Amino acid sequence: MPKQTLRNVDxxxxxxxxxxxxxxxxxxxxxxDDTRITAALPTIEHLRKRGARxxxxxxxxxPEQGSPEKYRLDPVAAHLAHVLRMPVRKMDELxxxxxxEAVDQLEPGEIMLLENSRFDPREKANDPKLAAEMARFTDxxxxxxxxxxxxxxxxxxxxxxxxxxxxxxxxxxxxxxxGSLLAAPRRPFVVVxxxxxxxxxxxxxxxxxxxxxxxxxxxAMCFTFLLARGLSVxxxxxxxxxxxxxxxxxxxxxxxxRCELVLPTDVVxxxxxxxxxxxxxxxxxxxxxxxMGLDIGxxxxxxxxxxxxxxxxxxxxxxxxxxxMEPFAHGTGAxxxxxxxxxxxxxxxxxxxxxxxxTFGLEHRMDHVSTGGGAALEFVEGGVLPGVAALADx
Ligand code: ADP
Ligand code: MG
Numbered sequence: 001m002p003k004q005t006l007r008n009v010d011x012x013x014x015x016x017x018x019x020x021x022x023x024x025x026x027x028x029x030x031x032x033d034d035t036r037i038t039a040a041l042p043t044i045e046h047l048r049k050r051g052a053r054x055x056x057x058x059x060x061x062x063p064e065q066g067s068p069e070k071y072r073l074d075p076v077a078a079h080l081a082h083v084l085r086m087p088v089r090k091m092d093e094l095x096x097x098x099x100x101e102a103v104d105q106l107e108p109g110e111i112m113l114l115e116n117s118r119f120d121p122r123e124k125a126n127d128p129k130l131a132a133e134m135a136r137f138t139d140x141x142x143x144x145x146x147x148x149x150x151x152x153x154x155x156x157x158x159x160x161x162x163x164x165x166x167x168x169x170x171x172x173x174x175x176x177x178x179g180s181l182l183a184a185p186r187r188p189f190v191v192v193x194x195x196x197x198x199x200x201x202x203x204x205x206x207x208x209x210x211x212x213x214x215x216x217x218x219x220a221m222c223f224t225f226l227l228a229r230g231l232s233v234x235x236x237x238x239x240x241x242x243x244x245x246x247x248x249x250x251x252x253x254x255x256x257x258r259c260e261l262v263l264p265t266d267v268v269x270x271x272x273x274x275x276x277x278x279x280x281x282x283x284x285x286x287x288x289x290x291x292m293g294l295d296i297g298x299x300x301x302x303x304x305x306x307x308x309x310x311x312x313x314x315x316x317x318x319x320x321x322x323x324x325m326e327p328f329a330h331g332t333g334a335x336x337x338x339x340x341x342x343x344x345x346x347x348x349x350x351x352x353x354x355x356x357x358x359t360f361g362l363e364h365r366m367d368h369v370s371t372g373g374g375a376a377l378e379f380v381e382g383g384v385l386p387g388v389a390a391l392a393d394x
Contacts, residue, residue: 002394011052017138021145022058043168051108095133131158144168147372149387156387186312194219195318218320266297275325295321296331305338340365349376
């Protein structure tokens, strides 16, 4: 259902709470990669130009697992101020009287950043009391955090029960791109899936077998499929009996569907899980006992690249190998390069996939790089995200 966006509301002079995704990597107390911060600028600029009083809220890392100090948002506020060339007031709280008072003092066009939302356990619990506290200093809520919209938290769903809630520019663009990708894909529609686990991605694989023309499989997940086909995979990372059962079932579904499910024909194997390990390229029928597959092989990469070149549209999630180690990054690199050169529409989603793309310096050559990995996959699976469903209908 179409949702209201920033364009549907008058924000002048209003206290606008914006849920952004500033979950950025920090290094030595500084923002190491500001992609997610710059992605929020269109919404922030829109609000500034119209004289809204802007209050930003985000989570950062997993402070609930200890050492919250290193997850304070001060470096993020400093970076944002630098990018915007204007002061950004940083609060040490998420809600309460101090925040209410500070928001009252905001002039139109001024910006404030609240403390890490996950410092408050009520955030993830979607506790209505937290949402009510936040509503005390909010006239309009804007969700611009696509990457967390698959989670029903206080700052994505709870708050929408109190104040008029609309989509921000970034969220709108994500929904538009992914929505049209699913509604009427340009064909052939090629999906490239890799990454760590099959079980994480079962639902999305099933959905893609209905939607796509080719599903090209790489990453650790291909070994569970190869095992399910009866090949031996040495010490490759595979999932337990259940994972193999799932892979077998998916192969069955694929056999009946018009979508081809393509597995690697060659892989790079290593005798240890480290960059310095001995490694070689072998056919998938000849994976030696005790060796593990850490990347797709060059023949497979070339075949996948051809499919990508012929595609009308390509969606990619999950690295083809352990791209964090240079000797096993070539398969992922070949896919990234093929996508960069492709004539078809290219879309990439997934935290590690996007990180890989960035290490190859190719992210600007994609048509759309989704800021959300899990959210993009859940959108593909079910089409509905709680944080989006909760926004006002158009
Ligand atoms: P994304 O974040 O893009 O959705 P995933 O989180 O599913 O991707 O998977 C990324 C991880 O998968 C990477 O850390 C990568 O090292 C790992 N991986 C890829 N191929 C293999 C493999 N053959 N063996 C072990 N790990 C792998
Ligand atoms: Mg990941």
